[in-house]
Amino acid sequence: GIPVDFVVTVNPVPTITNAILTEELCSGGTTGILPTADIAGTTFTWTAVGSSVNVTGFSGSGSGNISETLTNSGTAVETVTYTVTPIGPGTPTCPGIPVDFVVTVNPVPTITNATLTEEFCSGGTTGIATTADIAGTTFTWTAVGSSGNVTGFSASGSGNISETLTNSGTAVETVTYTVTPIGPGTPTCPGIPVDFVVTVNPVPTITNAILTEE
Numbered sequence: 001g002i003p004v005d006f007v008v009t010v011n012p013v014p015t016i017t018n019a020i021l022t023e024e025l026c027s028g029g030t031t032g033i034l035p036t037a038d039i040a041g042t043t044f045t046w047t048a049v050g051s052s053v054n055v056t057g058f059s060g061s062g063s064g065n066i067s068e069t070l071t072n073s074g075t076a077v078e079t080v081t082y083t084v085t086p087i088g089p090g091t092p093t094c095p096g097i098p099v100d101f102v103v104t105v106n107p108v109p110t111i112t113n114a115t116l117t118e119e120f121c122s123g124g125t126t127g128i129a130t131t132a133d134i135a136g137t138t139f140t141w142t143a144v145g146s147s148g149n150v151t152g153f154s155a156s157g158s159g160n161i162s163e164t165l166t167n168s169g170t171a172v173e174t175v176t177y178t179v180t181p182i183g184p185g186t187p188t189c190p191g192i193p194v195d196f197v198v199t200v201n202p203v204p205t206i207t208n209a210i211l212t213e214e
Helices: none
Strands: 021-026 044-049 061-063 076-090 099-106 117-121 136-144 156-158 173-183 194-201
Touching: none
Parallel strands: 021 099, 117 194
Antiparallel strands: 044 061, 044 076, 076 099, 136 156, 136 173, 173 194
C-alpha cells in the first residue's frame, strides 16, 4: 500500500537559567524575581511558603515574574521560598524541573528604652545607652541644641551617647538626640527614629556687686 508518514513532535523541556536564586530585603521591601529559561516562550508558575507566621504579604501561588511586598512582624530573620516551575511552549506544554528562589526578609528594629529623657546641671554628662528588640542592632544619631547657649554635643555620631554639655546662659536649655536603630543583615534595615531629650539646667552665679560690709 501507500506509505504514510507519522510525524512525532518532541517538545523540549525548559530549564531555569537564573544565576542568582536568593534575594534579601528589609521588612516592607518588594521582591524582584524575574525567572528566565533556555527556551523562548517559556512561562512560569510558582508556589510560595513562609518560614513562620511572622512573614506575610506573599501569595500561595501565581505565575510570571514575582513582585510582592513582604512584611516581617517578628524580631528574627524570616524567609519566603518561591518554588518556580518553567513551562515550555507547545502542545502539550512541558514542565521543567522546579527551582527554589529564597527571599530573606530581615526584621526592622524598634528602640525599647522606657526612659527617653535626662536632666542635669550644666557640666553634666549624658548617659544614653540605647536598646532595641533585635540582637545586633546598631545606632546612629544626630543632635541639635535649643539655642547657642548649650554646647558640648556632636552634630552626629553612633552607639551610646556620652557627652559633657554646658549651658552658658540663664535659661533652661535642651539637646535633642534623634536616634535611629539599624538592624543587622544585608541590606541593613533602619527602624523608626526616636528622640532622646536632655535638659541642661543653668548653674546660678551670685550677682551682688558689693561683697563686704562694715
